Amino acid sequence: MTLKKCPVELFPATDFSMATLTEAYNQARIDYIVPMPMNVARMRAYIHNYDVTLESSVVATIEHEIVGLGMLGIREQRAWITRLGISPNKRRNTAGQAIMEYLIQESRERGAQKIILEVIKGNEPAYHLFKKLGFYVTRELLVLRRPPLKAPSKYKPYTVTYLNEATTSDLLEQRHSKPSWLDEAPSLRHAGGLEGLSVRLIDGSHGWIAYQHALYQLGRIVLQPETGDKIAVAQALLHALHTRHLLHDTKFENLPALDPYWEVFEECGYIVSFKRLEMNLDLR
Amino acid sequence: MKKILLIEDNPYDARLVGQILKHHDCQFNHAKDASSGLELAVRQNPDIILLDMGLPDLDGQTVMALLQQMEELQDIPVVAVTAWPPDTAREMAEAYGCAGYISKPIKARQFYDQIAVYFSDDAVYFSDAEE
Numbered sequence: 001m002t003l004k005k006c007p008v009e010l011f012p013a014t015d016f017s018m019a020t021l022t023e024a025y026n027q028a029r030i031d032y033i034v035p036m037p038m039n040v041a042r043m044r045a046y047i048h049n050y051d052v053t054l055e056s057s058v059v060a061t062i063e064h065e066i067v068g069l070g071m072l073g074i075r076e077q078r079a080w081i082t083r084l085g086i087s088p089n090k091r092r093n094t095a096g097q098a099i100m101e102y103l104i105q106e107s108r109e110r111g112a113q114k115i116i117l118e119v120i121k122g123n124e125p126a127y128h129l130f131k132k133l134g135f136y137v138t139r140e141l142l143v144l145r146r147p148p149l150k151a152p153s154k155y156k157p158y159t160v161t162y163l164n165e166a167t168t169s170d171l172l173e174q175r176h177s178k179p180s181w182l183d184e185a186p187s188l189r190h191a192g193g194l195e196g197l198s199v200r201l202i203d204g205s206h207g208w209i210a211y212q213h214a215l216y217q218l219g220r221i222v223l224q225p226e227t228g229d230k231i232a233v234a235q236a237l238l239h240a241l242h243t244r245h246l247l248h249d250t251k252f253e254n255l256p257a258l259d260p261y262w263e264v265f266e267e268c269g270y271i272v273s274f275k276r277l278e279m280n281l282d283l284r
Numbered sequence: 285m286k287k288i289l290l291i292e293d294n295p296y297d298a299r300l301v302g303q304i305l306k307h308h309d310c311q312f313n314h315a316k317d318a319s320s321g322l323e324l325a326v327r328q329n330p331d332i333i334l335l336d337m338g339l340p341d342l343d344g345q346t347v348m349a350l351l352q353q354m355e356e357l358q359d360i361p362v363v364a365v366t367a368w369p370p371d372t373a374r375e376m377a378e379a380y381g382c383a384g385y386i387s388k389p390i391k392a393r394q395f396y397d398q399i400a401v402y403f404s405d406d407a408v409y410f411s412d413a414e415e
Contacts, residue, residue: 026293026340030294031367032367033367033368033369034338034367034368035294035338035367036338037293037338037339037340038340039317039340039341041341042340042341145345145376145379145380147345147348147349147379147380147381148349148352148353149349149352149353216342216346216349216350217342217343217346247349247353248349249343249345249346249349251343251345251346269379271375271376271379272372273372273376274368274372
């Protein structure tokens with residue numbers, strides 16, 4: 001079914017195979033500073049983990065050639081635009097704007113009251129398109145990496161309790177920090193490998209950390225010092241985490257740039273890979 | 285003859301590197317994702333690994349972390365090939381134990397010289413090959 005006329009035509013993503021969607025996404029990002037390519041398995045996991053609705057996602061073509069795509073995640077009355085990209089040599093054909101307008105309309109029709117997206121800081125064409133469509137910046141987010149094999153050195157003595165998936169999942173309901181879409185509780189639960197641990201310092205200060213434990217990588221970290229010396233608790237939590245998983249690489253997406261524990265992450269060997277801007281559009 | 289392994293999913297860059305290296309006395313092998321790259325590295329024991337940091341199955345950083353933990357591979361210099369801004373590329377490559385980095389887009393005239401510095405026994409790792 002054709003949803004919009006020439007020169008850009010839009011089709012529901014469900015009209016295409018997962019392999020085609022993956023290839024279209026990779027082609028659209030091929031010249032990005034941070035291309036983040038995917039294979040089909042990774043794309044499937046992404047769609048599952050982040051509640052992407054392919055029925056509401058869209059592929060753009062010009063003269064029967066795929067030139068770009070955009071995907072829509074839906075959670076209750078919120079929508080999330082993701083995987084938006086246009087092939088490098090097709091970026092002056094308004095395909096990006098056509099995709100965005102379609103996804104905004106789709107969000108309205110699905111009852112969303114707010115749309116969220118993230119744009120890589122420095123991607124000026126995308127940023128200006130989003131601004132033009134009414135999106136505003138809510139905060140800056142950091143994408144962090146931490147190489148393995150280095151246990152953090154700065155911490156006070158603590159006792160640690162390892163938490164199973166069910167307990168960790170319950171703790172996520174008590175989270176204080178405002179998550180991004182990528183590390184909201186449903187994302188962590190869908191992704192699997194949810195683990196956690198809690199620490200208690202000699203003076204009674206305590207807290208917990210939740211994270212995803214994949215085969216080679218840790219990610220989706222939720223750090224929550226609860227009481228007492230919260231900086232010392234944060235240091236102890238990261239020490240316990242990286243001592244337990246000494247050989248694991250860590251990728252932590254979307255720590256708010258103004259997070260009170262960013263310096264603790266930095267001391268612990270986390271480095272900034274790149275930055276994103278989180279943007280919202282109110283539909284009410 | 286030096287054995288060079290490129291782990292790179294971008295077919296244009298892979299083809300370009302192949303074209304450049306065919307004019308030099310080296311054996312070029314290419315893997316288009318992390319899993320086949322790790323397999324080739326173990327099988328061929330290359331003299332140098334050129335590692336794209338954005339791969340479809342695993343991130344380049346995770347590949348680097350795995351390479352460093354494999355005893356038979358940990359002495360092979362790995363050079364990150366990336367479009368990251370230079371400061372990020374340097375910091376990330378150094379943190380993950382790469383010998384250095386080469387910025388994308390690949391510059392055909394300079395590319396072989398950029399990797400040849402890592403062949404020498406007294407190579408100074410972590411000098412940006414572009415500088």
